[in-house]
Amino acid sequence: MGKPCFRKHVIGELVNAVADGQMNTFCGIGDFNADGKPDFAVCGRNGEMAWFENGGTEAPWKKHHIAHVVRQECGGRAIDLTGNGFPDIINGSDWKNDEMSWWENPGDDREWKRHLIAKTGQGQQHDTMLAPIKNDGQNYLIFTNQIPETTIFCVPIPSDPYQSPWPGLEVIAKGKTLPNPHQQTGVQPDEGLAVGDVDNDGKLELVCGVSWYKWRNGGWECHQFTAENYITNKIAVADIDRDGKNEILLSEGDAWIYGKSEGGKLAWFKPQEECYDGIWTEHIVETGLLDAHSIAVADLCGNGYPDIFVGEIGACRGDSEDYAVRPPRLMVYENDGTGNFTTRYIIDEGTGIHEAVLTDMTGDGTLDIVGKPLHGPEKWSLHVWFNKSLDK
Secondary structure (H helix, E strand, O other): OOOOOEEEEEEEEOOOOOOOOOOEEEEEEEOOOOOOOOEEEEEEOOEEEEEEEOOOOOOOOEEEEEEEEOOEOOOOEEEOOOOOOOOEEEEEEOOOOOEEEEEEOOOOOOOOEEEEEEEOOOOOOOOEEEEOOOOOOOOEEEEEEOOOOEEEEEEEOOOOOOOOOOOOOEEEEEEEEEEOOOOOOOEEEOOOEEEEOOOOOOOOEEEEOOEEEEEEOOEEEEEEOOOOOOOOEEEEEEOOOOOOOOEEEEEEOOOOOOOOOOOEEEEEEEOEOOEOOOOOEEEEEEEEEOOOOEEEEEOOOOOOOOEEEEEOOOEEOOOOOOEEOOOOEEEEEEOOOOOOOOEEEEEEEOOOOEEEEEEOOOOOOOOEEEEEOOOOOOOOEEEEEEEOHHHO
16 A cells, blocks of 8 residues: 555634633543444533534534533543443543543433542543553553642442442552653653553553553552653554564654653664663654654554554644644655654644544444544544545
8 A cells, every 4th residue: 555645624713712721632532422433522621511423524514512621621521431432531630630530421412411530639630541550351441640740540430320429430540740841840750551461461451651550469550661761742552563572652842832842752662682671772763753642552453563653743832823843744654564654744744732642433444533632723623534545
């Protein structure tokens, strides 16, 4: 297939121009009307949460109101918690609130009801994952709390999700920061979550920031895998060099915003000679990225190898909605089969993307790109880049 081919569509708009944080934060994918097609949900930091019904390549997609929301952050998930066949939404609050919540999908156009999962006593619940992270058959909600320092929590998903708060909340790690001399405090909260078999033992581990965590003998072990300066990370776990063992990928999602004028890095890390609890070898793919807050690994070039997708937010100064430095980009790095990424394809330049998801929106067996900007001139628009590689 070679060079991937995508075509951008604006599928809708959600304007949340209200005071104190005028932006859309959460976005996620779920089949919210159970018609067999994935839909797109979005909410503002303050304002409205809504989902947009998959209309294929026809625009606009039909908008469905979910609820009015306040103080919402990004990083949430869609999952059917009630067993009625309709995915619900889990999301956390921003720096001015301390709540994890879920919104109950009624299966029709009634407003969704919000339910409390946890009150942490700290602000900014930024990332979430759903996984059997203790390898005990129980599915867990894992999430981070970033103010003033990162705390990583997990809580078992109860058979009765209407319990409030959910029982069994525990701390995986706390006080997690990374050096950032550009901040007044000199540090940056850890960021990013991913789950995968990191140490090649057939079990799941958790990756957050620059460390990975393992549940063993009734407690959590922490292993830092890089001593390099990576902040505000987005994370993926995948077998990049096709040796049958997973590696860890990092892209710095907000490096420029938080003072790194040189921009952020994209890299993958490999353990040295099976030494999983030591410092891993860094393989830099690119530097100077303007806040690559989206990362995914998939065969996008049709060569059977795991390629890397990265999307930049783009850098804006102050309250300006004009991009500084250069336009943001969506890019695919082609894997030559051994973990080398010498070929880069720019598939969009000028539209920022935040919290992008790769999924098949049309049922044709190819992965499309779904997302929305965080700021910039298209900040209220919702986008799908439909994969047209099979049409070439």
